[in-house]
Amino acid sequence: MSNTIALERKWCANNYHPLPIVLVKGLGAEVWDEDGRRYIDMMGCYSAVSFGHSHPRIVKALTEQAGRLAVVSRAYHTRPLGRFLERACRMTGMDGALPMNTGAEAVETALKAARKWAYTVKKVPPGQARVISAAGNFHGRTIAIVGMSTVGQYRDGFGPYPGGFVSVPFGDADALERAITPDTAAFLVEPIQGEGGIIVPPPGYLARCRDICTARNVLLIADEVQTGLGRTGRVLACEHDGVRPDAVTLGKALGGGMLPVSLFLARRDVIDVFRPGDHGSTFGGNPLAAAVGFEALGVLEDERLSQRAADLGTWLMERLHSLASPLIQDIRGRGLFIGIEFDPARIGANDVCLGLAARGVLTKDTHRNTIRFAPPLVISRDQLAEAVEALRLVLDERMAA
Structure with missing residues (x-):
């Protein structure tokens, strides 16, 4: 276990269940952990980082x-x-x-x-x-x-x-x-x-x-x-x-x-x-x-970020629907505020988050066995495509298991 995680667990109230990742740097729609690994931020801190890290x-x-x-x-x-x-x-x-x-x-x-x-x-x-x-x-x-x-x-x-x-x-x-x-x-x-x-x-x-x-x-x-x-x-x-x-x-x-x-x-x-x-x-x-x-x-x-969210959101929704995975029960949202709900009998949303993190994409689950794709609005189409591909790999791996 990371010394950083151990210190936090010792002294911090247990009111969150964070992923076992220690972030130290952010820029735009990307963040890096203490080992230098880069991730795409697909959660945007619950919309608090809508305009990107360190704008x-x-x-x-x-x-x-x-x-x-x-x-x-x-x-x-x-x-x-x-x-x-x-x-x-x-x-x-x-x-x-x-x-x-x-x-x-x-x-x-x-x-x-x-x-x-x-x-x-x-x-x-x-x-x-x-x-x-x-x-x-x-x-x-x-x-x-x-x-x-x-x-x-x-x-x-x-x-x-x-x-x-x-x-x-x-x-x-x-x-x-x-x-x-x-x-x-x-x-x-x-x-x-x-x-x-x-x-x-x-x-x-x-x-x-x-x-x-x-x-x-x-x-x-x-x-x-x-x-x-x-x-x-x-x-x-x-x-x-x-x-x-x-x-x-x-x-x-x-x-x-x-x-x-x-x-x-x-x-x-x-x-x-x-x-x-x-x-x-x-x-x-x-x-x-x-x-x-x-x-x-x-x-x-x-930076016309509302329009950017509208345009990228339409594109992202189409790409997510194209996955056509039987593990997905519903995809819903507007703009860059999208929820992907999974069949709870076949895969847990937290397991999806862990699988995504292993592939360099960060988000968290929420109610109804759903993960959110709500990245900083400054995210690029290439970064979104990378996140969708990581999700495809996670779901394909579960289907093959």
């Missing part, structure tokens, strides 16, 4: 800002924040934003905003506001958020949970309509469920949800922490259904693969429910994060 523009923005001013708290104004929020709002069509650090914090901010909006704008009776979420969701790991989860492992041993949350089946707009009451504040939904297994809802689902929420005066909040910022071939995955949500959560890719940066963005009457002292974060909106977030959004726009 030179983002590294430059990070180092230059770190040399000037990094963290001072929101007790003062700083130059990078305003232009960062302006760019983010213009790109997403939102009226204002509240900066945080992690995706889970952005979702918690969304929940607080929805409840306060319900009481101050919609006039829901005090203490009665409800938020609807979709079964199979993954919005983060806080107590409130796992209280909304329908996944046993996320919940077991961590209750009791706050009330005021209701779950409906994902992809079922009729179920959403039935669940809404006069006390409903918001519907929080991932346009594509990531950790749930890259689950794509039926065509028109989000558009129907938009119409229902508008008719019933309910906020539609899109959790785009994984799906946003080019991942599915659009800046926001909601755009595939022509939907403009009332609020959006962003994170992961927003930090340019460098540090945690997240935002809650919303229309004016929602963002304006916050008053000084209502909510905050010591690190949220710090100059370093704002400079990196601003540059990350610039890279997304200047």
Whole structure:
């Protein structure tokens, strides 16, 4: 066993099960381990490295800002924040934003905003506001958020949970309509469920949800922490259904693969429910994060990475379907956000990941015996072809066994 792995196992809580690989360097869509072996990164750190490892523009923005001013708290104004929020709002069509650090914090901010909006704008009776979420969701790991989860492992041993949350089946707009009451504040939904297994809802689902929420005066909040910022071939995955949500959560890719940066963005009457002292974060909106977030959004726009994800995603989906392996049960996704589900009676998704790693391709499994192909959006077609060929070899080897 590597000394690095042994040291981590001795001192780190056992809350992850990483592959037995020690990474020391990354560039673009490739990473290298401590023995100098090169791998293609087909996971992209759950979309946090959408713009590639060590992108030179983002590294430059990070180092230059770190040399000037990094963290001072929101007790003062700083130059990078305003232009960062302006760019983010213009790109997403939102009226204002509240900066945080992690995706889970952005979702918690969304929940607080929805409840306060319900009481101050919609006039829901005090203490009665409800938020609807979709079964199979993954919005983060806080107590409130796992209280909304329908996944046993996320919940077991961590209750009791706050009330005021209701779950409906994902992809079922009729179920959403039935669940809404006069006390409903918001519907929080991932346009594509990531950790749930890259689950794509039926065509028109989000558009129907938009119409229902508008008719019933309910906020539609899109959790785009994984799906946003080019991942599915659009800046926001909601755009595939022509939907403009009332609020959006962003994170992961927003930090340019460098540090945690997240935002809650919303229309004016929602963002304006916050008053000084209502909510905050010591690190949220710090100059370093704002400079990196601003540059990350610039890279997304200047390098046309949304279009690149759309084009490469179509090509990758065709190549994966051409494998025609009986071990594959389903291939689904949009852009460079693709899940490959395997027959659990014949091969485990984790075994596929280990086989891929042995052939120089890295990813991890998720729910429904599925692996994800969600690489940095800067990946080349040749690198994608190499990953598909590695998958073919893994599956052929299992079939021959």
